C-alpha cells in the first residue's frame with residue numbers, strides 16, 4: 001500500500017498532500033464506541049466472539065477485545081481468519097498473496113460472531129471472510145465491524161458497526177495505521 | 192510471498208531453495224484445512240486439473256485427487272497401464288488431446304524418465320511431475336521434507352541416510368536434490384550394483400556399509416526394493432538383501448536417539464524394513480501420507496495461481 | 506535439375522584450392538570444360554593466361570568470381586543410412602543424395618541395414634540402379650557381414666562385391682559372435698574389402714539410451730558405459746591382428762577407443778577409424794541442460810563426456826582417427842517424438858558436416874588442409890574409392906565453400922526427408938556454396954555468389970541464376 005517511489009514532481013515541490021481523516025484520539029474514540037455498541041447490541045458477552053480478518057482486522061479485533069475487557073472485566077474469544085483461499089481475484093495478482101494461518105480456537109456454532117476489518121470498500125473481502133467462516137461452523141449471527149467505510153460497494157454488504165464513514169473517490173487509497181504495526185494510530189487518504 | 196521460479200514442477204533439481212521453502216510453508220497452511228469440519232476451500236473453483244496416470248499408482252493418484260478436491264478444482268483422471276491410453280496413441284497424441292480440454296494444470300505419472308518434460312515442451316498449462324521413470328518424484332521429496340521438519344526442525348546439517356536401489360529410484364533422486372539444497376548431508380547406501388555412476392556429483396556421499404550410513408544419522412530413508420528376480424537383478428536373493436541392507440531395531444541403534452525413519456511405501460515388510468521399525472516410534476510413515484495431500488494442495492495452488500500465470504515464462 | 510546444370514563449362518577464378526593429394530594449398534584458377542577439369546592454374550602468370558585464353562576462346566562459358574572461397578575435393582562420407590529400400594518415409598536414395606550434395610559430398614557409402622538388408626547381390630544392384638537415376642552424387646553400397654544382419658551366417662560377400670559393394674558391415678546390429686567376426690575378417694580380406702565394425706557389446710549396453718555418467722544419473726536414464734564400445738574395439742583389433750585383415754572402426758566415441766586404435770596403428774595393423782561430427786562437437790552435457798530428454802541428442806554411440814570429445818579431436822588431429830564420417834541416420838518426426846528411452850537412435854548429418862568441420866578448424870583442432878583430407882581423400886583411400894582427387898583430365902568433383910557465410914541450422918530447410926539434427930539452432934560460420942560432381946552442378950546455395958558469363962565484366966555480375974538447382 002506504499003506509494004510509488006518514483007516521483008514525477010520537480011525537486012522542492014511535493015506530491016498531493018495526504019488527507020488526514022482520523023488522528024490517534026479519533027481512532028481510539030471510534031474503537032471505544034464500537035465496543036460499546038457491540039455490547040449493547042448483543043446485550044453483553046453471552047456467546048459473543050470476535051474474528052479479525054488478516055492482517056489489520058486482527059489488530060483492530062484485539063483492540064476491541066481489550067476495550068470490551070475494560071468495560072466488562074471479561075473478554076470474548078478472538079479468532080483470526082485468512083481469506084486468501086476464498087478470494088475471487090486469485091488470477092489477477094502480480095505477486096502471490098501470502099498464505100497465512102487461520103486460527104479459530106473455539107467452536108463458532110451458535111455464537112454471535114463479529115467479523116472485524118479495517119476498511120470496508122467493495123465488500124469482496126467480507127464476502128470471502130463470510131464464506132470462510134461458515135466452513136468452520138454455523139454461527140447464530142455474523143455481524144460486521146469496520147473502522148472505516150469508504151463506500152463503493154460491489155456486493156450487497158453493510159457494516160453493523162462503523163468507526164467513520166469517509167467519502168472517497170474510487171481511485172483514492174485509504175491507509176489505516178495502527179500503533180502495533182506502524183507506530184502511530186491514524187487514517188489518511190492519498191490520491 | 193515470492194512466486195515460484197518455475198512454471199512447471201518437472202523435478203526438484205531446477206528449484207531454488209526459496210521455492211522449496213515457499214512450497215513447504217504453503218503446505219503447512221493447507222494442512223490445517225484438512226483438519227476442519229468442512230475440508231474444502233474455493234481457491235481453485237472453476238479450474239480443471241487433469242491427472243494423467245500412465246503407470247499404476249493408487250497412493251499418489253488419490254493424494255492428488257484429494258488435494259485438487261480440497262481446493263474445489265474439477266479433476267479428470269485418465270489412467271492406463273503401459274505407455275499409451277489406447278493402442279497406437281503416443282504420449283504426444285494424448286498431450287494434444289488434453290490441450291483441447293483446456294486444463295489449468297496437468298499432473299503426470301509415467302514410467303518413462305522425462306515424460307513430463309515432453310508435455311511441458313508442447314503444452315501451455317503447468318505440468319506437475321508425479322513420478323517419471325527413474326528420474327524424479329518431487330512431491331514425495333517435498334512431503335518427506337515437511338514430515339522431517341515437523342518432527343525435527345530445519346534439516347540443515349542433518350545426516351540423512353538413503354538406503355536401497357539408488358540407481359532406479361526417483362524418490363532417491365528427488366530427495367538428494369531437496370536435502371542437499373536445504374543443507375543436509377546425504378549418505379547413499381546400498382550394494383555397488385544399486386549405486387549409479389558418478390552420483391557423488393549430485394553432492395551426496397556413498398557407502399556400501401549400512402553401519403556407516405546409519406552411524407549418527409538424523410534421518411533414515413528406506414527405499415522399496417523390486418522383488419522380481421531376473422538376470423538383470425541387482426542382488427542375488429531377497430534374504431541376502433534383507434540380511435545385508437534391511438533396517439531393523441538393532442541396526443537403528445547406531446543412529447541418533449531421535450532418528451526419524453521414512454519410507455515412500457508400499458513397504459515390503461521384513462525385507463527393506465522390519466515391522467517393528469515400520470510401526471515403531473521412529474516411524475513417520477503415516478504422517479507422510481497426510482503431508483502428501485498438503486504438499487500437493489500447495490503445489491496446485493502455487494502453480495495454477497502463479498502470477499503472470501499461464502503463458503508466463505520460467 | 507535442368508540441363509543447364511549438366512556438363513557446365515566454367516571458370517572458377519581466384520579461389521583458394523586445398524588439395525590433399527598434392528598437398529597444394531594456395532590460389533588457383535580452375536577451368537572446367539563440359540564437366541571435365543581441364544586446367545588448374547596456380548601461379549599468377551598461369552591464372553592470367555588462363556583468363557585471357559578463356560575470354561578469347563569460350564565467351565559463352567560461366568565464371569565464378571571465387572575470391573575468398575575455398576575449393577576442396579568433393580567430400581566423401583563412409584557412413585550414411587539412406588533407408589531405401591524399406592524405410593522410404595525416413596529417407597530415399599534420392600533425398601539422401603540431395604542432402605549429400607547440399608553438404609558438399611560427391612560420394613557416399615550407404616549402410617546395409619535396409620529392408621530387405623543389403624546382404625545379397627540383388628539388393629546391392631537395386632541400390633546401385635536407384636542411385637544411377639540420381640546423378641550428382643556417387644553412391645557406394647556397403648554389404649552386410651551376416652545374412653539379415655543376424656550375426657549367424659556370412660552373407661555372400663564376393664557376389665555383393667561384383668554388384669558394387671565397397672566394404673562390409675553389420676552396422677546397427679554389431680556382430681556379437683567373435684568366431685563369426687573372425688570369419689568375416691578373413692573372408693573379406695580375401696576380396697580386398699574392409700570390415701566396418703560398429704563396436705558395441707550389446708549385453709553390456711543393455712537398455713542404455715545415453716552415455717553412462719553423471720548426466721545419465723541425474724536424468725534417471727539407463728546409461729551405455731564407454732566400455733561397451735571399448736571392449737568390442739579391443740576384440741576386433743585382436744581379431745584383425747589374428748587375421749591380418751583390414752578393420753575400420755565406425756563412429757569412435759570414447760577416449761579409450763582412440764587409445765586402442767592408436768596402439769593398433771603403432772603395431773602396424775591395418776586398423777582405421779572414423780569419428781562423427783556430433784561426437785566431435787557435442788557432449789552428454791547438452792542432455793543435462795535445456796536439451797533434457799530431447800531425442801535429437803539420442804544416437805548410438807551416444808554423446809560422451811568432454812574428455813572423450815577432447816580425445817577424439819586429438820585423435821583426428823594426429824591421424825589416429827582417419828576421417829570424419831557423418832553416420833547420417835534419418836528418422837521421421839513421429840519416430841523421434843516419443844519418450845526418450847523408446848526413441849530410435851540416430852541423427853542426420855550430411856548437411857551440417859562441413860560446417861561442423863570448419864568449426865574444428867576455427868577452434869584450432871585441424872588445419873584447413875587436414876580438414877579437406879579427413880573429409881575427402883582420406884576416407885576415399887580407406888575403401889579404395891576413386892574420389893577425393895582434383896586432377897586435370899578428370900570429371901569434376903569439387904566442393905566450393907564460402908568460409909565466411911554465417912548461417913543458423915534450421916532442419917525444416919534440409920533436403921533430407923528427416924529433421925533429426927543434433928545441431929538444430931546452431932549458428933555456423935562457413936558452408937558449401939556449390940557442389941560439382943559427375944559432370945554437373947549438383948548443388949548451388951541460394952545465397953551463393955552467382956555464376957556470371959565470361960563476357961560480363963568481373964565485379965559487376967548480372968544476377969543470372971542457374972535454374973533448377
Ligand SMILES: [Zn+2]
Pocket residue numbers: 676677703755756805806
Ligand atoms: Zn553404427
